[in-house]
Amino acid sequence: MSIRRFWSSPKTLGDVNVVTEELKNLYYKRLLPIEKHYSFHHFHSPSYEDADFDNKPMVLVMGQYSTGKTTFIRYLLEEEFPGSRVGPEPTTDCFTALMYGEEERVTPGNAITVDPKKPFRNLDPFGNSFLNRFQCVQMPNPVLERISIIDTPGILTAAKRKLSRGYDFQAVLRWFAERVDRIILLFDAHKLEFSDELTRAFGALYGYEDKLRVVLNKADRVDSQQLMRVYGALMWSLGKVFRTPEILRIYIGSFWSEPRQRCDHYNLIELEEEDLLTDIRNLPRNAAVRKLNDLVKRARLVRAHAHIVSHLKQEMPTIFCRESKKHNLIYELPVIFTKIQQQHRVPAGDFPDCTKMQEKLLGQDFSKFKTLKPSLMNSLNKLLTTDIASLVPLFQQQEQRKKSLPAVLDGEFLGTFRRDQFKGDPFKEMLKDDEVSEADSDEWAVEKYKPKYDEIFYNLSPHNGKLSGTKVKEWMTTTHLPNSVLAHIWRLADVDRDGMLDNEEFALAVHLIEGKLDGHWLPRELPSHLVPPSKRLSTSSDAPA
Known part of the structure; x- marks a missing residue:
């Protein structure tokens, strides 16, 4: 019996589409007008489009060069893909989006960003320097029928940190982190190094730690004593970088299709591999929940942004000393954040990074900011309190039918089915x-x-x-x-x-x-x-x- 016959489940797929359409309608009706009114896109990410709601779950694979990112993807797909190169030196020099297509083809970045059916149109502001380093590969691989995979350039080590990429690598990573369903961060058990660019890349993942899965790759090439030391060093280093009390889950594995070296922790590697593949395999089932979570997170950020902008507008003088007052307000932004928290009961976790907000405010004209508009704020509050709650029954129905929802059933995922x-x-x-x-x-x-x-x-x-x-x-x-x-x-x-x-x-x-x-x-x-x-x-x- 063909595996593909288990992918067609019209009834349950309809439930997912209903939830997605409801989320799309809520965004366009409630949230987008507020984003435009308070110029949210000048400070944060661009507005969502239909493709952002309709696209398949995406997996972002990142890590330092030669940690096995491209090999990991080939391991999942069980085949080569156009443009894939592996080696001990930095071989992947561009972002590659792997998506399903009836025919194998490669689309350059400038062309793919004008396709309304692809969720990459908002990458255009990063300019030609980035778009020349971005491509979309479409191929008839069954794994890609359910998920899309983003391969990234290797993060440079300390020895190569002086090399310039020509575009804002951290900003691009954050753009993808906001939109993907899972982030796979690979480390090499042989060379555990935290460079400056890697630390900055961690900053791009701030706020998206729930999507992050850390993989200690090539673990069969070290003995158990060395693995224990490397694992402990990685946990300690990650604890210093990520400002969360929760411990990140680290998977131990050797993700390639070649024979593994027989080691004392061979069975552990097999169990860890199955756990990670199961996590990725279930992404299509949880896609609607992820979209809801991202929409709520964005709505709370928009609410905090509206209060910040309106407060700055009210504090600005109408005629004299406007420039000096602007710089004073930017300097006092941490105090303003505290005032807004107390006056409007906005949680501290909803506010953007203060330092980055100060940098972006320097180039803005405060006279163009808008004051609070009660009708828009009421609409936003209704979204967070009433509209989202009305979707709960749909999610409960989906949860009951979760076993019937399609998952990733091909490539290496067969081992977890x-x-x-x-x-x-x-x-x-x-x-x-x-x-x-x-x-x-x-x-x-x-x-x-x-x-x-x-x-x-x-x-x-x-x-x-x-x-x-x-x-x-x-x-x-x-x-x-x-x-x-x-x-x-x-x-x-x-x-x-x-x-x-x-x-x-x-x-x-x-x-x-x-x-x-x-x-x-x-x-x-x-x-x-x-x-x-x-x-x-x-x-x-x-x-x-």
Whole structure:
């Protein structure tokens, strides 16, 4: 049965679309007029567009150069993508948005920012220096049918911090951080270094720590004692940078498709990998909740901004000493923040960063600011108190149907999928030996390699001509390939889906493993020339019309 058939769920998808449309209507009706009235976009992010509400969940992958960002993405997609380069030096020199498309194509940054169907139109203010370093890659990858992935240039270390990018790297990161659903921050277990640019990049993530997932990559290349020290050093360094009492979750892994080195913490790496992949896999299910959370966060910032702007307008003189008064008000902005908190009961967490606000106010004409408009503020308060609350029943209905909502089911995410259609997957459940009918043998693409594969097969002591999932798993794990890769090989090899492998299916599995060890990508569906002869009639009769 095709995996894609589990992606179509019109009823539940309709629920998500209803929630998204309601959020879109609330933004255009309640929030956008206030943003325009108080020039919110001159100080903070541009206004939302339809594409910001309708786009698929996005994952931002960032980290220092040579930490495995591009390799991590290739690991998720299980294939190369145009423009991907890996190496010990800084190889990725641009932002790359990976999105789904029926045909593989690369669109330059200047062209993609004029497409109203893509959520990148507001990147235009960053100018040609950035847009020349931005591209959108579309490809028919099933993982990209449910999520989009943003690959980023490597953050420079201290030795290269004098190099200029030509655009505001921190501002671009913050633009993406505001709009993505998940931020994956990778560190190399071999070279843990916090450079100046990395510290500034952390500043771009301020306020979006809930989206952040930290990954300590290449953990199989160090022993357990070294891993413990590196993990502790990373926790200590992150605690100094992020101004939150909560501890960031750090995943330990080795995210590439090559065999892992056998180490004492091998099982820990497998468990951590599954946790992270499950977190990413569930992003489509939680997309509507994330959009609601971002809308509420933006509305609270708009409310604080309106009070700040109106207060500055009231304090400005009409004729004399306007410039000196302006500088005094900017200098006293922290005191003004406190006054607004007390007078209007605006929480301190809703206010923008004071230092950045002072910098932006220097170039503004205070005479153009507007005073508080009661009708607009009442509309904003209604949004936060009544309108959002009216959406709760829709979210509750969605929560009840969460198991039916589509998730990411391809690439490395197959290893975290636990549905009944993958019956007999030994990487998710242990099976007992059952009696099965013997299969006839015939020639196929694996035939010339089969004698050496049969020797391994019979050394594993098959029962009634078949090997159980337990025995096959024990042998397959000796290859040190990631469990998610081995799980995909199992599903390709177990053609009759009985949870066991006969000699032909086992030969097919070993053939796929050898191909993977030689650096080849696995097929998503088993090609006809690899289907064992005894299974060709059954697979063709089972195929959907």
